[in-house]
Amino acid sequence: MKQNDIVVDVLINNSGIGNWSWFEEQEISFYKKQIDLNITSTVSLTRLFLDQVSKKNTSYLLNVGSLGGRFIIPKKQVYGATKSFISYFTKCLQLEQAGSNVRISLLSPGGINTKPELLVLNHSMKGISQATIMEPEEVAKQAIDGLFRGKKEIIPDTINRLLAVLDKIIPFFIQEWIIRRKLKMIGKKSVSKV
Ligand SMILES: NC(=O)c1ccc[n+]([C@@H]2O[C@H](COP(=O)([O-])OP(=O)(O)OC[C@H]3O[C@@H](n4cnc5c(N)ncnc54)[C@H](OP(=O)(O)O)[C@@H]3O)[C@@H](O)[C@H]2O)c1
Numbered sequence: 417m418k419q420n421d422i423v424v425d426v427l428i429n430n431s432g433i434g435n436w437s438w439f440e441e442q443e444i445s446f447y448k449k450q451i452d453l454n455i456t457s458t459v460s461l462t463r464l465f466l467d468q469v470s471k472k473n474t475s476y477l478l479n480v481g482s483l484g485g486r487f488i489i490p491k492k493q494v495y496g497a498t499k500s501f502i503s504y505f506t507k508c509l510q511l512e513q514a515g516s517n518v519r520i521s522l523l524s525p526g527g528i529n530t531k532p533e534l535l536v537l538n539h540s541m542k543g544i545s546q547a548t549i550m551e552p553e554e555v556a557k558q559a560i561d562g563l564f565r566g567k568k569e570i571i572p573d574t575i576n577r578l579l580a581v582l583d584k585i586i587p588f589f590i591q592e593w594i595i596r597r598k599l600k601m602i603g604k605k606s607v608s609k610v
Pocket residue numbers: 429430431432433434453480481482483525526527528529530531534
């Protein structure tokens with residue numbers, strides 16, 4: 417890019433891999449790859465992007481996090497932690513870049529039907545979990561719209577915004593109680609030991 421005098425005005429850090437598995441079920445190599453892609457590449461590309469942005473024109477950075485980065489969701493242990501990182505990193509950069517020409521947004525979506533295996537998993541969900549699922553086209557539309565309007569955090573869909581508010585007001589011990597009940601329902605025996 418530098419060699420060809422190309423200036424990048426918009427960077428969307430979208431690539432990322434998830435998981436839906438107990439911690440012991442994945443190899444270390446999987447977690448290393450996940451951390452590398454979800455965290456290291458986002459930090460590296462952001463660093464390169466900020467180095468070359470124009471001082472005159474407005475530039476835009478969108479980091480794709482997840483609502484999963486806010487909630488403690490068993491079976492998403494490392495994935496959720498990488499998305500918490502993205503949230504902290506992005507909110508910190510917003511403060512550091514305040515007053516500059518760079519608009520920085522965090523996208524925090526709930527579940528999205530992006531591929532067949534997620535479609536199957538999402539269809540198996542019930543109640544509120546099912547209601548939070550969105551189609552990728554709608555998430556993309558809200559993300560781009562929010563980015564160009566300079567929104568700090570974009571949480572697509574009302575129900576997901578409501579969940580984010582509930583997360584702030586419901587004490588963690590109640591959330592933990594709900595999670596333990598869910599875990600018992602899906603048969604994770606070790607929860608009864610704690
Ligand atoms: N789907 C959801 O329910 C959901 C919910 C919240 C947040 N998100 C976030 O949204 C983003 C997109 O997710 P998605 O559901 O669209 O996933 P996806 O369909 O699996 O797409 C993942 C993207 O990451 C790229 N990628 C995967 N491994 C890579 C690697 N080793 N090196 C470079 N690029 C790689 C893929 O590139 P190729 O196409 O070239 O393989 C693809 O563009 C992720 O950051 C994810 O965490 C997803």
